[in-house]
Amino acid sequence: MLGIAVAVAAWQLAVAASPRTLVPTPWQTLRAIGELAEKGLLVRYVVASLFRVTWGYLAAVAVAVPAGVTLGLSRRGDSAVNPILQILRPISPLAWIPIGILWFGVGDAAAIFLIFLASVLPLTTATVEAVHNLEGVHLAAGRNFGLSHAELVRSVVVPGILPQLIVAMRITLGIAWLVVVAAEMIAVNSGLGFLIVDARNAGNRYDLVVAGMVLIGLIGIGLDLLMRRLERLPSVRWGYAAE
Amino acid sequence: MKVHFDSIGMRFGGVRVLDDINLSVNAGEFVCILGPSGCGKSTLLNIVGGFVTPTEGRVTIDGEPVTGPDPRRIFVFQERGVFPWLTVEENIGFGLFRQKDDEKRARIARYVQLVGLQGFERSYPRELSGGMKQRLEVARALAVDPDVLYLDEPFGALDSITRLQMRRELLRIWQAERKTILFVTHDIEESVQLADRVVVLSARPGRVRRVVDVNLAHPRDLSDPRYIALRDEIFGEIGLAHQI
Numbered sequence A: 001m002l003g004i005a006v007a008v009a010a011w012q013l014a015v016a017a018s019p020r021t022l023v024p025t026p027w028q029t030l031r032a033i034g035e036l037a038e039k040g041l042l043v044r045y046v047v048a049s050l051f052r053v054t055w056g057y058l059a060a061v062a063v064a065v066p067a068g069v070t071l072g073l074s075r076r077g078d079s080a081v082n083p084i085l086q087i088l089r090p091i092s093p094l095a096w097i098p099i100g101i102l103w104f105g106v107g108d109a110a111a112i113f114l115i116f117l118a119s120v121l122p123l124t125t126a127t128v129e130a131v132h133n134l135e136g137v138h139l140a141a142g143r144n145f146g147l148s149h150a151e152l153v154r155s156v157v158v159p160g161i162l163p164q165l166i167v168a169m170r171i172t173l174g175i176a177w178l179v180v181v182a183a184e185m186i187a188v189n190s191g192l193g194f195l196i197v198d199a200r201n202a203g204n205r206y207d208l209v210v211a212g213m214v215l216i217g218l219i220g221i222g223l224d225l226l227m228r229r230l231e232r233l234p235s236v237r238w239g240y241a242a243e
Numbered sequence B: 001m002k003v004h005f006d007s008i009g010m011r012f013g014g015v016r017v018l019d020d021i022n023l024s025v026n027a028g029e030f031v032c033i034l035g036p037s038g039c040g041k042s043t044l045l046n047i048v049g050g051f052v053t054p055t056e057g058r059v060t061i062d063g064e065p066v067t068g069p070d071p072r073r074i075f076v077f078q079e080r081g082v083f084p085w086l087t088v089e090e091n092i093g094f095g096l097f098r099q100k101d102d103e104k105r106a107r108i109a110r111y112v113q114l115v116g117l118q119g120f121e122r123s124y125p126r127e128l129s130g131g132m133k134q135r136l137e138v139a140r141a142l143a144v145d146p147d148v149l150y151l152d153e154p155f156g157a158l159d160s161i162t163r164l165q166m167r168r169e170l171l172r173i174w175q176a177e178r179k180t181i182l183f184v185t186h187d188i189e190e191s192v193q194l195a196d197r198v199v200v201l202s203a204r205p206g207r208v209r210r211v212v213d214v215n216l217a218h219p220r221d222l223s224d225p226r227y228i229a230l231r232d233e234i235f236g237e238i239g240l241a242h243q244i
């Protein structure tokens, strides 16, 4: 809290010290947010961004977790697919923008596709890793009690990877949020990323630009805190360092 | 005869770990497999447990060859084997997934009682001591009513006082439930305190050096001259004088 107060004060001083700057003061930024709220754009843009993130991210979770579990449990599958994942991973999701637009046109679908893509690769890799970190004795015990493969996955593999998986999902959601904003700068006409580009293009409204940045930061923190709550579930606490 | 090892041999790559193990275990018998670290005890127990296929020979149980793990015969690992994401009662109920709910509840209650974990039903393993986790794992194994228990140095990670208590507990449970028990240890005293028979393995590659019958009734008096004579006999067999 103190840190934030100091940062806002420094911001104020820095702007005051440079007379001809276009960068707004904290107060001007706050007023810009108020203006957005009055026009009904605040809620509309935030919801638009969250909507894209939610669908892209959920689709990625729905693909990455089953794929990661399957690959993690099968040595052969993993050695076949892992090199492909490793080649795709260093490519920035933004490099996919032209292909996204080619396949999905300009609009929501392309942005959602980019978020999906940015989330699915790291999450798959992290899931594979978590499966590899499972305790051998837990799998052995599960088999000993006569579980079928599907039961073993449900009752041992999934709960066993959950602590690591939740961390990976939290980090991936951060990536997804990063990417939605970037995607909105190109492919759509709503959302916080669009706000930033549009405010600059339509008359150098830097107060609105910074307002967009502040909103992105705050919502990012909010999403992170929300995911952190999952780490307090009683059935995953064992996976984190001793309290 | 319950468990029969028929000329079991095992190599890992070029390394021979077990050589021509022949052994029969009777139903209800408590057999300790004793040998120095690295002689292949865990490998042997994993073979009879169905987790590892031997390179030579085979194991039969009730006349059927072992081809994989089986819920009629449960392997107890050191306390690490309990599931940390489940509570005490969920751990004990883990193997009861095909039972009806009320049957399951009754069994959980019974085995919580048997291993003395009353009051901890809703606790997670991280809230339990090492000895309690070990008792929990034994309870989880017993709850599915197996014929045979395999224990691989189950008390090795416990302090010496808890270890003695756990031995007494295990004997009490064994007398109450009459399971066949194969118990691996490198501790000579432990084997003579617990077993009906002690199978002494040689250093790697493990061979059966000697099978010692321990004809002492429980509870065993650790200052009984017959107990001391058996213990010293095994110390001698392994090539150690019992002095320091």
Ligand SMILES: Nc1ncnc2c1ncn2[C@@H]1O[C@H](COP(=O)(O)OP(=O)(O)O)[C@@H](O)[C@H]1O
Binding pocket: B012, B017, B035, B036, B037, B038, B039, B040, B041, B042, B043, B044, B204
């Ligand atoms: N999966 C394996 N691959 C290669 N070597 C193994 C494997 N499992 C055990 N060994 C070797 O077999 C020997 C016996 O191991 P183990 O059965 O664990 O002995 P013990 O339980 O008596 O201490 C050791 O030398 C160990 O390194």
Ligand SMILES: [Mg+2]
Binding pocket: B041, B042, B043, B152, B153
């Ligand atoms: Mg061992």
